[in-house]
Amino acid sequence: MAISRGLRCCQRIFSWIPVVIISSVVLWSYYAYVFELCFFTLHNTLEKVTYVLVFHVCFVMFCWTYWKAIFTPPSTPSKKFHLSFSDKERYEMEERPDVQKQILIDIAKKLPIFTRAQSGAIRFCDRCQLIKPDRCHHCSVCETCVLKMDHHCPWVNNCVGFSNYKFFLLFLSYSMLYCVFIAATVFQYFLKFWVGELPNDRAKFHVLFLLFVALMFFVSLMFLFGYHCWLVAKNRSTLEAFSAPVFQNGPDRNGFNVGVRKNLTQVFGEDKRLWLFPVFTSQGDGHYFPLRTLCESQNPLLASEGRWGEDGGSDEDSTDGEVEHDPSVTIDVEY
Known part of the structure; x- marks a missing residue:
């Protein structure tokens, strides 16, 4: 047990290595650009002030989004998706798989769940002892179920999901902007150092590597x-x-695709003035999402306490609880 705890402790320590590497490169780029390039190499005051001001805007936005992507904890399912004590006891004492499956089906009828496992069964996490909401997956690194999990990113040492997906996208975009600005402004001085128009001092080393590092990171970030x-x-x-999500009618990669504009709104929110800032504006609570093959009025984005209250039941249909997956009912999809 002590060895296991020691291994987990070492794993947590080593998991911060990619973050330390990125932070070290960024801090070095700050020193190289602000001091070696702007203060020690540039002689035009207007150019120097302009470069420093714009650089700091890019630097602050990069650090802000990176911080939010790292330290925003992943959203986990609410208690309504956890098995109650009686349900858990009934499920664990039952040895017949078919009966266990039926127990989960009965519990899921009280919840807004539309996706299934590959076998068609209710998606259940044995480790967290909960019924998984749509688009929720268990992260073995974070050791918890994460709402709308995208992936576990070692470069932010965090799970990218519903709570921080917008921050992760902004982190990528401001990282690219940071690299592009550095490369564009450093290029002419890179050429001057290369042909010998500027003195061969320590600034030459920093300027040369600034361009190479900025271009290298930009290319990799561009594809991601x-x-x-x-x-x-x-x-x-x-x-x-x-792996396409599985619905009652089978796998469907476009099951949650409700049109480009509405898809963007789900991640960035309605207020476009806040799209470029790392503040949480994503719609909903991460437990369920509009489906392409269901009427919006039957499957609202925002969680409603009237739809699944504290007792887990549905006011609209207490006997069924789950809206039938009717392919003949569709919503207008905007592409």
């Missing part, structure tokens, strides 16, 4: 950011892109 833009437009998570 482009991929996530495509995911947002399709309303898919990384996990759903590799």
